[in-house]
Amino acid sequence: MSKFDFAPMPDTDGFFGNYGGQILPPELIKVMNDINQAYEEICKTEAFQNELMQLNQDYVGRPSPIYHAKRLSDKLGGAQIFLKREDLNHTGAHKINHCLGEALLAKFMGKKKVIAETGAGQHGVALATACALVGIPCEIHMGQVDIEKEHPNVTKMKILGCKLVPVTRGTATLKDAVDSAFEEYLKNPDEFIYAIGSVVGPHPFPKMVRDFQSIIGREARQQFNDRHGKNPDIITACVGGGSNAIGLFTAFLNDDEVKIVGVEPAGLGLDTDKHSATMTLGKPSQIHGMKCYVLETEDGEPMPVHSIASGLDYPGVGPQHCYLKDIKRVEYDSVTDDECLSAFMTLSQVEGIIPALESAHAVAWAMRVAPTLDKDKTILINLSGRGDKDADYVAEKLGL
Numbered sequence: 262m263s264k265f266d267f268a269p270m271p272d273t274d275g276f277f278g279n280y281g282g283q284i285l286p287p288e289l290i291k292v293m294n295d296i297n298q299a300y301e302e303i304c305k306t307e308a309f310q311n312e313l314m315q316l317n318q319d320y321v322g323r324p325s326p327i328y329h330a331k332r333l334s335d336k337l338g339g340a341q342i343f344l345k346r347e348d349l350n351h352t353g354a355h356k357i358n359h360c361l362g363e364a365l366l367a368k369f370m371g372k373k374k375v376i377a378e379t380g381a382g383q384h385g386v387a388l389a390t391a392c393a394l395v396g397i398p399c400e401i402h403m404g405q406v407d408i409e410k411e412h413p414n415v416t417k418m419k420i421l422g423c424k425l426v427p428v429t430r431g432t433a434t435l436k437d438a439v440d441s442a443f444e445e446y447l448k449n450p451d452e453f454i455y456a457i458g459s460v461v462g463p464h465p466f467p468k469m470v471r472d473f474q475s476i477i478g479r480e481a482r483q484q485f486n487d488r489h490g491k492n493p494d495i496i497t498a499c500v501g502g503g504s505n506a507i508g509l510f511t512a513f514l515n516d517d518e519v520k521i522v523g524v525e526p527a528g529l530g531l532d533t534d535k536h537s538a539t540m541t542l543g544k545p546s547q548i549h550g551m552k553c554y555v556l557e558t559e560d561g562e563p564m565p566v567h568s569i570a571s572g573l574d575y576p577g578v579g580p581q582h583c584y585l586k587d588i589k590r591v592e593y594d595s596v597t598d599d600e601c602l603s604a605f606m607t608l609s610q611v612e613g614i615i616p617a618l619e620s621a622h623a624v625a626w627a628m629r630v631a632p633t634l635d636k637d638k639t640i641l642i643n644l645s646g647r648g649d650k651d652a653d654y655v656a657e658k659l660g661l
């Protein structure tokens with residue numbers, strides 16, 4: 262028996278302990294509750310489950326393998342490092358897992374348009390892909406700063422037939438894109454659906470996105486046990502909004518022997534104002550329709566956050582992570598931009614795997630910890646995505 266019992270989370274109001282909920286005007290609470298009801302009905306039907314299962318297999322390429330990074334483990338001289346290869350999914354990251362779910366849900370609900378924000382462009386590409394597959398119009402809002410940094414993803418979204426809306430307000434990054442996309446959604450919430458890109462926003466999104474992503478941990482737990490007859494000692498993943506992390510963690514939450522660590526971006530350092538370590542330095546507050554830890558300025562505005570990985574620079578974080586931190590089931594640590602870059606290059610040159618800068622945060626944390634552990638210990642990293650999108654940026658940054 263585990264001392265934790267996570268099955269019933271969140272409660273019927275969408276709370277994980279003190280976090281989550283629906284911090285919205287009453288008319289929007291009704292819209293969200295309709296989505297929740299449709300989701301609860303539809304996701305239990307055999308038609309929905311079979312279609313999603315088949316697409317996960319034939320279209321995404323699931324199950325994604327677990328790879329033993331032997332050369333990296335040997336080089337570090339400590340714990341054995343394993344990678345859950347979400348980078349091998351169609352579209353190159355874990356985001357396709359929830360995008361397929363959300364696009365299918367939109368179809369089953371008869372919606373006319375899917376709207377979303379994107380940071381690094383990964384959610385945009387994954388959603389545009391899923392909408393092309395399902396046959397629903399798609400509109401993506403993206404910060405101008407990110408548009409310039411993530412050119413290949415911008416091109417892909419256009420090719421995939423979605424409408425791309427550049428956002429120039431504020432810092433012109435992820436948070437501003439969320440605001441802009443939400444405004445468009447509010448124009449007609451009956452016919453549109455908002456497809457949030459992580460386990461954030463009002464209930465039921467943190468629950469739905471988690472459910473769609475939790476296939477990562479279900480597969481990983483089975484695969485690791487089939488191969489080794491036990492669970493990994495440590496599992497870890499990077500945390501932006503927290504979807505790839507909760508996707509891996511969920512299946513292991515009741516396995517008390519497994520240490521679980523989420524890794525946040527410390528950017529230029531936790532003692533500067535250029536980071537995005539929400540769980541480490543944020544305070545309980547609210548943002549984008551939910552209660553969660555938030556990085557705020559002295560006058561209570563969301564802080565302009567920074568990470569070398571666009572997909573991680575968000576001043577809020579998924580409510581379930583906040584709860585898991587408070588009850589001490591999951592630990593949250595951080596790595597800097599420099600450590601991330603170094604891990605990015607090391608994994609590329611020692612294993613021939615170019616990771617996304619986001620995922621390289623989790624790799625960097627494992628590289629820091631592995632040498633302090635015995636060789637029979639195991640660390641499973643969720644390699645949330647591949648680094649093709651970051652290659653030019655890194656080359657320029659390092660003068661390659």
Ligand SMILES: *Cc1c(COP(=O)(O)O)cnc(C)c1O
Pocket residue numbers: 354355356381383384458459460499500501502503504505506572573617619620645646647
């Ligand atoms: C978007 C993204 C992330 C961050 O989002 P989470 O919701 O925290 O998982 C991490 N890795 C990759 C590859 C991404 O594209």
